Amino acid sequence: GAVVSQHPSWVICKSGTSVKIECRSLDFQATTMFWYRQFPKQSLMLMATSNEGSKATYEQGVEKDKFLINHASLTLSTLTVTSAHPEDSSFYICSGMGGGETQYFGPGTRLLVL
């Protein structure tokens, strides 16, 4: 199947700092990428959908100024958590979709904000 990578796999930062997470599709061109967050023992929560070269579409309740998403190329999307706070601590997962019918997920990034 298609491979998606994320970097870093985990990150610890101080409250008030910004954190950038990269998502790359390694063997396919991801025309659409998705960003999810997942709290312990809970299901995936879609944050935003982005198409290459376009602004991301954010789900209701997700602050677009806090979670900056850039999908600059067909193989790279980034999520920047700006002015992170402890409540932003979570597991962030990206996925990519190319010309096929389904999405392929990255391994996730664990963020801990102290």
Added chain:
Amino acid sequence: QKEVEQDPGPLSVPEGAIVSLNCTYSNSAFQYFMWYRQYSRKGPELLMYTYSSGNKEDGRFTAQVDKSSKYISLFIRDSQPSDSATYLCASRAPYNFNKFYFGSGTKLNVKP
């Protein structure tokens, strides 16, 4: 009513058992269905992808779609402890191919 509903479990079975994981969906227009497996602290991994109704088999896994009852199932034969994970069902919206609906996931524990 959620578009895709899934029993959260947990489901505990002995090694070697046949496992049946199930979801229901609300929109009869749904055509594309997926099953993902998610290990703890990992991203979901695509297991099975089916279109429309019928069965699809891949090794020990069989995905089944019953459109008359709007029911999707994943069967795991000869279950192994390594199958212990959370299983997510999903469907793709027929009117917006960027829209997916996920079940809440069923946690499976296969005991050695």
